[in-house]
Amino acid sequence: MKILRDEISREYTEVATVPARGYHFNTGRAALAMNGYQQDWLEGIPESVIVSFSGMGNPFAMGMPVDGEYVVDIGSVAGLDATIAARVVGPAGHAVGVDMTQAMLDKADAGKAEMGLDQLEFRHGFAESLPVSNGWADLVISNGVVNLSPDKDRVFKEIFRVLRPGGRIQIADITVDKEIPEGAKRDIDLWTN
Amino acid sequence: MAAGFEGFEITWRKNVFDGAALPRKEVTYFGTRGVNFRAKKPD
Numbered sequence: 001m002k003i004l005r006d007e008i009s010r011e012y013t014e015v016a017t018v019p020a021r022g023y024h025f026n027t028g029r030a031a032l033a034m035n036g037y038q039q040d041w042l043e044g045i046p047e048s049v050i051v052s053f054s055g056m057g058n059p060f061a062m063g064m065p066v067d068g069e070y071v072v073d074i075g076s077v078a079g080l081d082a083t084i085a086a087r088v089v090g091p092a093g094h095a096v097g098v099d100m101t102q103a104m105l106d107k108a109d110a111g112k113a114e115m116g117l118d119q120l121e122f123r124h125g126f127a128e129s130l131p132v133s134n135g136w137a138d139l140v141i142s143n144g145v146v147n148l149s150p151d152k153d154r155v156f157k158e159i160f161r162v163l164r165p166g167g168r169i170q171i172a173d174i175t176v177d178k179e180i181p182e183g184a185k186r187d188i189d190l191w192t193n
Numbered sequence: 194m195a196a197g198f199e200g201f202e203i204t205w206r207k208n209v210f211d212g213a214a215l216p217r218k219e220v221t222y223f224g225t226r227g228v229n230f231r232a233k234k235p236d
Contacts, residue, residue: 022214056227160196177224
């Protein structure tokens, strides 16, 4: 798992530091338009955060968090979804973004500082072992990250652990129409790229 | 769905790779799509 995590971090360090390089997935405003993000959600968010967005869908299309809720964003990259959530939940709520790539955490922290949102926080961690206490969250979101884990059962057990009873998940990710052959599952390039 | 969730529902599905700068043939071959899904931890 460490080799895979290192390779994924290397790829997403590129997305953090050279977002305009061009990838096999859409990034920034092109991806946001593709995924149905509303313009008013993005107003006032630093462009440095927006350009490194690399999500596969839109967790907020299934409903916005509400005032005072506690939200966890798994694989928060440069912090866009966590920032949107933090603004909506307001000072009575809290949004925690979790990511394993330091370059993304640095970028997210810089965006947070620019926006001055006390209810927004970014923590280093992994989807398989979230740095969040039991039953803390009202809502868990994620965007294009669960597919990167080789242990998805553990990821969902972790999500279940950090949610309060009655808590929700709203996740964007990818699916495939065909069974992935074992050889392809062992191709680290297909996991990361 | 794993881990005891209820009410699992896929609400949206789309080829979010369309127009990417460096398209990969595997995306087309495997029919890879972006999805939104939701579920709930029981009360």
